[in-house]
Amino acid sequence: MNKMKKLKQFEKQEELELKDYLAQPCEIDEEMYNHIICGYVPPSYSDANLYQAGEAEREERGVYYYMTVSKSNNKYWYLGILPEFKEEF
Numbered sequence: 831m832n833k834m835k836k837l838k839q840f841e842k843q844e845e846l847e848l849k850d851y852l853a854q855p856c857e858i859d860e861e862m863y864n865h866i867i868c869g870y871v872p873p874s875y876s877d878a879n880l881y882q883a884g885e886a887e888r889e890e891r892g893v894y895y896y897m898t899v900s901k902s903n904n905k906y907w908y909l910g911i912l913p914e915f916k917e918e919f
Contacts, residue, residue: 835908837861849887849897852908858899863906866899880915887911 836859840851848866852858858866867881876882882896888911889895898909 834859835862837865849911852897855910856908858906858908860906862908863899863901866897866908882912882915886914 834857835852838861840846840848840862843851867876867883879902880898880900882898884897886894886896894914895911896914898912900907900909
């Protein structure tokens with residue numbers, strides 16, 4: 831089972847970038863969640879519980895990939911670097 835990743839633990843280490851520290855889907859603390867959705871540029875996509883944040887990590891054939899986090903039942907999750915979600919109008 832994966833241990834919760836915390837912002838304070840990330841800040842203490844120097845060798846990894848955030849995307850490498852998180853590496854795979856995992857539970858994160860509220861500080862890490864807020865850091866991801868507020869610490870970068872405004873989210874590229876958001877709804878009540880799901881955010882894609884920061885600048886695109888990469889682009890493949892016109893599809894952008896973003897760090898994606900979610901909040902559910904007062905728990906916070908890093909879902910990975912996922913293809914962009916688009917709002918339908």
